[in-house]
Amino acid sequence: MSTVATPAPAPRRRRRRTGLQRRQTRIGWLLLLPALAAVGFVAIYPLGKTVYESFTNQEFLQGLEPTKWVGLDNYRTLWHDTVFRDAAWLTIKFTLITVSFEFVLGLIIALVVNSNFKGRGPMRAVMLVPWAIPTVVAAKMWQWMLDDVFGVVNDLGMKLHILSHPYAWISDPATALGSVCAVDIWKTTPFVALLLLAGLQVIPRDLYEAASVDGASQLQQFWRITLPLLRPAIAVTLIFRTLDALRVFDVFSVFFGNRPDTQTMAIYAQSTIVGDGHVGYGAAISVAIFLIISVFVVIYMTFMRVTEE
Amino acid sequence: MSTAAETTPAVARPVSRSRAFRRSPAGRVLAKVPFWILILAIFVYALFPFYWALRSAFMPATELFNTPIKYFPTDPTLANFREVLSSNFFQRALLNSTIVAGSVTLVSLAIGSLAAYALGRFRFHGRTFVLYLMLSMTIFPQIAILGALYTMISGFHIVWFINFPKLYDTPWALIFTYVIFTLPFTIWVLTSFMRGLPGDLEEAAYVDGATPLQVFYKVLLPLIAPGLVTTGLLAFIAAWNEYLYAVSFIQSPSHYTVPVAIVSFTAKGGNAFQVPWGQIMAATVVVTLPLIAATLVLQRRILAGLTAGAVKG
Numbered sequence: 001m002s003t004v005a006t007p008a009p010a011p012r013r014r015r016r017r018t019g020l021q022r023r024q025t026r027i028g029w030l031l032l033l034p035a036l037a038a039v040g041f042v043a044i045y046p047l048g049k050t051v052y053e054s055f056t057n058q059e060f061l062q063g064l065e066p067t068k069w070v071g072l073d074n075y076r077t078l079w080h081d082t083v084f085r086d087a088a089w090l091t092i093k094f095t096l097i098t099v100s101f102e103f104v105l106g107l108i109i110a111l112v113v114n115s116n117f118k119g120r121g122p123m124r125a126v127m128l129v130p131w132a133i134p135t136v137v138a139a140k141m142w143q144w145m146l147d148d149v150f151g152v153v154n155d156l157g158m159k160l161h162i163l164s165h166p167y168a169w170i171s172d173p174a175t176a177l178g179s180v181c182a183v184d185i186w187k188t189t190p191f192v193a194l195l196l197l198a199g200l201q202v203i204p205r206d207l208y209e210a211a212s213v214d215g216a217s218q219l220q221q222f223w224r225i226t227l228p229l230l231r232p233a234i235a236v237t238l239i240f241r242t243l244d245a246l247r248v249f250d251v252f253s254v255f256f257g258n259r260p261d262t263q264t265m266a267i268y269a270q271s272t273i274v275g276d277g278h279v280g281y282g283a284a285i286s287v288a289i290f291l292i293i294s295v296f297v298v299i300y301m302t303f304m305r306v307t308e309e
Numbered sequence: 310m311s312t313a314a315e316t317t318p319a320v321a322r323p324v325s326r327s328r329a330f331r332r333s334p335a336g337r338v339l340a341k342v343p344f345w346i347l348i349l350a351i352f353v354y355a356l357f358p359f360y361w362a363l364r365s366a367f368m369p370a371t372e373l374f375n376t377p378i379k380y381f382p383t384d385p386t387l388a389n390f391r392e393v394l395s396s397n398f399f400q401r402a403l404l405n406s407t408i409v410a411g412s413v414t415l416v417s418l419a420i421g422s423l424a425a426y427a428l429g430r431f432r433f434h435g436r437t438f439v440l441y442l443m444l445s446m447t448i449f450p451q452i453a454i455l456g457a458l459y460t461m462i463s464g465f466h467i468v469w470f471i472n473f474p475k476l477y478d479t480p481w482a483l484i485f486t487y488v489i490f491t492l493p494f495t496i497w498v499l500t501s502f503m504r505g506l507p508g509d510l511e512e513a514a515y516v517d518g519a520t521p522l523q524v525f526y527k528v529l530l531p532l533i534a535p536g537l538v539t540t541g542l543l544a545f546i547a548a549w550n551e552y553l554y555a556v557s558f559i560q561s562p563s564h565y566t567v568p569v570a571i572v573s574f575t576a577k578g579g580n581a582f583q584v585p586w587g588q589i590m591a592a593t594v595v596v597t598l599p600l601i602a603a604t605l606v607l608q609r610r611i612l613a614g615l616t617a618g619a620v621k622g
Contacts, residue, residue, distance in 0.1 A: 031431075039446060042458075043454065046461060060459070133550075270455060
């Protein structure tokens, strides 16, 4: 019994080991049962159900015609669906813009905060604050700041002579995407910085000392020490951020509702399922989103593995 | 980056004039100026939207909707806060969110700590598989199963006479579905806490004849209490902030959670054409204050929990 937690049982207990092993296995699975049941019921079963529904013409209000198997019909429609194509393109643009800005800004902030200075603790706390508030609330704050008449962004821009005239940031299609990106970048950059900071702090200090003794400049130290050793943290951060950005819903929904020119994939799926009740077609959109996200994950994984060698 | 330069040992090496200047006391202060400007810029960037929300929340409507805009309220008022806090709609939303986020947190901690006990303290086949299953669940896109969950919570037939109850438009729908993003994360972080504990205490308890379950709640649970607080807070924040499921599964305004309520906020007795920005900003301040307070108090632990969840993955 006493070896329950220790990885290597004492040699003299080897005789009892099989019994112990069996006991551990039984108790282990028993303890896992509630968690596995919950995950199975709330995640795995619905995922299977979504895939199944995507091959049917299911409607939420099943009054008119019975649900039947339609094969690949939904996917064929989806392939020619220009609304979805626009939504996918918009989502990918949003992802590329926000993730690259967040990464570069986050890295700069992480490097700054990583140095020893008075007030580093409060600084880190301040950086957590935008992360902690609801995305919807952040969107509301920015919507008000971007107001065309009473907004502070226009006012500041005019006062500093950056803007020649006030903009209707959100309703103008030319600036709509940019204003959504601004909210997302504001809300998540500090978080990206914190993740990178955690990675920076495990890099041993003596590496830098040795490098500067050898006469390496700070820039060389950055490219030769910091960046290579930070790679795992960078990989994780980029993957998490990309996945998050590809399923973006909240900010777009608050800013634009279902405005057709600014739909993301998630908004299109949600309005198809909940708004229109086309469960079957909505499921096909969901599966497509899932596949697109998987493609991004695979790209990241292979890219990171290749560069590691 | 600057620390690397500071800690450079003084090695006998030709010292250029600019370097000599940087080492002089005045030069040292001057060299720091760009650094502090950068720090200040980060501070302002992170906090300005909050300042703006506060400033707008304390302004009467006459001042708020007036140009040129003011950067500081000249006669601050609590009217917006009074309106928001006295509105039945917003009180209900706060209550609903508390119930939903609280229940989700408790459920995930209860189920999650048992699972973490198994994954962190036992050795058995399939353990690694379960861990990776949970990890893959943490990056699961919620939108991918929206349709299936939508039909599930509308009530469906399981087997024979067993029906899944109709949860649509009740807080149960949210408690049930939020588990998908709180539980895997909870398990993953708590497992890393469980693994970090020394084995001796447990062994002593086993020698005294304790059962595994007794060991769990008498020995291990008190030891991972900090981990429970951290993961609990993270789960609570995630559930409190969730919007997609809340806006999809809840229909009647009396069941709205805070994010949905804030989006659909209209002036009391209101003018349909003017958005009550003062009240909305007051509402955002009310909603975010507890979150900010909790994050500031527990920031060290939150950071540890987040990095355990993300970086170790």
